[in-house]
């Protein structure tokens with residue numbers, strides 16, 4: 001099927017035209033007067049605290065770019081410094097201010113903190129589950145030593161520090177449905193092992209030194225940015241493939257259920273947790289859940305918007321084994337109770353916005369017919 005045909009089938013789908021696009025590229029809170037605009041949530045949250053000065057490590061990754069946009073929207077362009085070992089892609093000068101930080105070099109983290117007067121450190125540098133299995137020594141260094149460096153810098157300079165964890169911090173002996181915050185954590189991937197280490201070390205720094213460590217166990221995050229090499233990546237790739245090819249070859253079995261969350265909700269969770277008063281926090285590491293689905297369920301949701309969409313399966317044994325060891329859904333009662341976690345996106349709403357954002361990004365606009 002040609003991309004033009006796909007585009008026209010999308011444009012005639014009512015659902016795809018009802019969602020407003022969410023872009024956080026400017027500090028323009030006065031624009032969001034409607035409470036149905038997702039930016040409204042960030043505008044409201046920005047009223048509650050003085051602007052932080054944030055350093056994001058791994059800032060060119062899937063979540064770093066998104067959070068930088070939200071923070072700039074909330075607090076202005078100078079509120080955030082992005083860092084990474086990768087170079088900014090051509091045409092991405094808006095990902096600034098930017099500096100090189102290899103997370104294995106503690107001095108470069110310290111220099112960025114001091115030079116930019118940072119008070120909040122968001123540590124996103126990591127090797128994700130699938131990439132981690134293909135290079136265990138590097139995953140141990142980046143995910144293990146990286147966390148050690150970040151926590152030491154946070155302790156030394158008295159910074160608030162956010163280090164995400166993941167559903168990958170659980171394993172096959174964890175209860176898989178409605179997984180609670182406190183339960184068995186015996187992961188079987190190097191990614192999971194290093195994430196349990198990050199949770200425990202962060203909580204140790206909090207108890208021992210009073211370092212303001214906060215963490216969330218994210219499900220797979222769905223956004224219009226390219227994913228970094230995890231097991232849940234298919235849930236993003238499927239939208240790219242649907243729009244560009246009309247089909248997707250899935251590396252997981254059709255019945256593999258995993259928890260996911262849409263980007264805007266995920267970013268909201270980070271901001272809400274960072275802004276929560278310390279006395280409200282009964283935990284330092286919380287589960288958050290968006291919605292759960294299987295590959296065959298997301299394929300059906302895509303087919304509602306694109307009836308010609310075809311899904312085939314070629315199971316990757318390594319990724320399937322990882323997915324089979326992860327929870328199918330998380331219990332996020334504590335996050336809801338302690339700091340009002342309240343996700344707005346379900347699978348249908350996520351599909352709507354992914355089609356809207358990716359159609360605009362991937363398909364060139366139709367040339368206007370010349371007036372005769």
Ligand SMILES: NC(=O)C1=CN([C@@H]2O[C@H](COP(=O)(O)OP(=O)(O)OC[C@H]3O[C@@H](n4cnc5c(N)ncnc54)[C@H](O)[C@@H]3O)[C@@H](O)[C@H]2O)C=CC1
Nearest residue numbers: 058060061062063085102103124125126166218220221228
């Ligand atoms: N995206 C998701 O679905 C989920 C992500 N998370 C966590 O959120 C955090 C961010 O994830 P993503 O943005 O998706 O990852 P990503 O893979 O897209 O980005 C990671 C970034 O880390 C950088 N990096 C790698 N080695 C580095 C080093 N030595 N020094 C500095 N930077 C280095 C990479 O260049 C990359 O830009 C990670 O800790 C991840 O475990 C947790 C659960 C779900």
Ligand SMILES: CC(=O)[C@H](N)C(=O)O
Nearest residue numbers: 128129166230231232
């Ligand atoms: C859920 C995650 O931590 C990540 N997306 C991965 O699949 O590795």
